Amino acid sequence: MNLVLRNAVLLDPETGDYTEGDLRCADGRIVETGPGLSAGDARVEDVRGAVVMPGLVDAHVHVTASTADLGSLPSTSPTYAALHSARIMGDMLHRGFTTVRDASGADYGLADAQAEGLFRGPRLLFCGRALSQTGGHGDNRNRGTRVHDDHPCCAGLGRVADGVDAVREAARDELRKGAHHIKVMASGGVASPTDRIDSTQYSADELRAIVEEAEAANRYVAAHAYTARAVNRALSLGIRSIEHGNLIDDRSVELFREHDAFLVPTLVTYWALKNEGREFGLPESSWRKVDDVLGAGLAALERAVRGGVRIVYGTDLLGGMHRHQNHEFRLRAEVQSPLEIIRSATSVAAELVNLSGEIGTLRPGSHADLLVVDGDPLADVGVLAEPENFRHIIQAGTIVSG
Template sequence: MNASLLLRNARLLDPADGGYVEGDIRCADGRIVEIGTGLTAPDVRTEDVRGAVVLPGLIDAHVHVTALTADLSSLPSLAPSYVAAHSARIMGQMLDRGFTTVRDAAGADHGLADAQAEGLVRGPRLLFCGRALSQTGGHGDGRSRGSNRHDDHPCCAGLGRIADGVDAVRTAARDELRKGAHHIKVMASGGVASPTDRIDSTQYSVEELRAIVEEAEAANRYVAAHAYTARAVNRALEVGIRSIEHGNLLDDRSVELFRERNAFLVPTLVTYWALKAEGREFGLPEPSWRKVDEVLGAGLAALERAARGGVELVYGTDLLGGMHRHQKHEFRLRAEVQQPLDVIRSATSVAAELVNMPGEIGTLRPGAHADLLVLDGDPLADIGVLVEPEHLRHVVQGGAIV
């Protein structure tokens, strides 16, 4: 979508600058081209927003757009066409909430990304990794203890692929990169939704993790790692993994490593809140639901430790099934620890740095994609302005009000 638009009399908030500027913003051919006062653009759609706040479109750096249910192990048994239809619905609803770019953390593929880019699917720009890499019995292995058969056919829906050993993980990483992966996702610890592992386990050897990082870096891409415990987080950071997903049980050494390695933390507090309250209703198996308590209480403390230690924090939600509707509640949870501007930066400028698109998204500067939100209210005074739908006047994507 490459449209032209002029928004007049706005309070412009570029998160990197951190303050409001009164003025107009002109977009042409899908990009921001000019900010100033008294701007004109004949024959271009013009909206006088009369003091509303304009900020960059939001970025959610940890979603699963194919997760139509919390029973992730059931996805490979569903028709890919059925999963794609649900994914289109989920993506459209994300756009309606103001998320104009999302980073999918396993499940989405080049087909969905291309469909969105071509306008066939209404939704945010989709940065995908394909399938997450998992060891046998790891967080991406959906088999029960009594199942020996694993259908890993690329035509099946699903979030993970199993690869064991250095040669196998190199092949798997190269295959996802061949299909256009924006990043590689690896399961470096146990998780909630997997049936046979422990949350406190580490997964993959250091040699396997290092091989995955080498393959991503060779392709000028990076690795994101699912990891909960400090032991899992720290070994992932030590081998060069760029972003840690969740990190609920990190420690002071983790904070040091994040800073030393210029790495990013993507907490996902809202998913544990939602899984505890609604997980079983939306398909989360009982054994997985019982695991939630192991990470639920620790998430906010980890966020506070990381924020205090100067870690680069990025907005992520990790919601599944009918719980996607809580995507913006993460703003409220983070505001218990962080200032509103820092939370907004996590979903704009800092997220753009993580996904290697600084200056392209998450900013109002000329040359960036014209992805914008128009809000009635001041999110720096009350983060709830970003959460409550009645404050969202317009979502702009590629210069078009959508």
């Protein structure tokens, strides 16, 4: 569809400036912006002074996580899991997220189906299965289970691989299937049954091998890590993106800057897990671990902001808690300015996923993924926390909501 948005207030996240004018889309791309643009045969939508900004990016989702009981996913029918994923992605699009980066679980099938229009949802950047050591954050066996079933036809978030040769093979296999990035579990976590949050996972040689394989394919590695010990180790070995990072220290901040790496905090998931996790399937043993990271998240974000770390929007929600995806805007507002938060969900996120100039911007030539917003998000970023404020959601130049 060719589309012209008239009388818009255009928000450029890169400059933080508003300009008044029109925006024209053709063949799924932004063609031009400016006053009084010719419409030709395009559909014209008069937005009457509403803010037009790039569609949002959530850089840490799990679109296959229809429950917080992650250990139950491998026994779920693949077709059942796929239909749940399509529903979850459709809901994300209607919250304004036009691109999402999956942090384990999604595969090329979901990405291809969305791209082909078989269902409506955000553009999907996937990593396949996260790589985990035995007993690591991606190993969801309880102590009495001996066999780990990570058959590719089963739903699930992780695959277990131990040793340098095995992790090389696992990384190459995910890259073979089209992974946009590789995810590794570099520390313990909340939702895994047998590890401690303060553990480090994988040896330096194993992590280094995974980074080498990703870089050889012109891809990068994202690492689940909480403590400063785990984060600093991962950054020093070439990890590009740290997921969570709730317990970082000043040395972490230095390493982020030295290695030009990104931090993807996920504050809303701990808030949601504490309040609703058990209701949506989180085992009691995992729920008890939430307090270990809940209170530290804002302090870590403040430390990173103060130190000039590049910060990206992420949520990491599971099961019925996906509906809180936009609440992350409110939580971060306690530490970051509205413009910083908007950039984390647009232009800085685009840098992380190597799509600068393609998404997260209003530059001509970029994908015409847009939000038409009632309210001023630069004055109150909470406007973006309420999807009811999105008059229109536009994907590839087509109005898909509103």
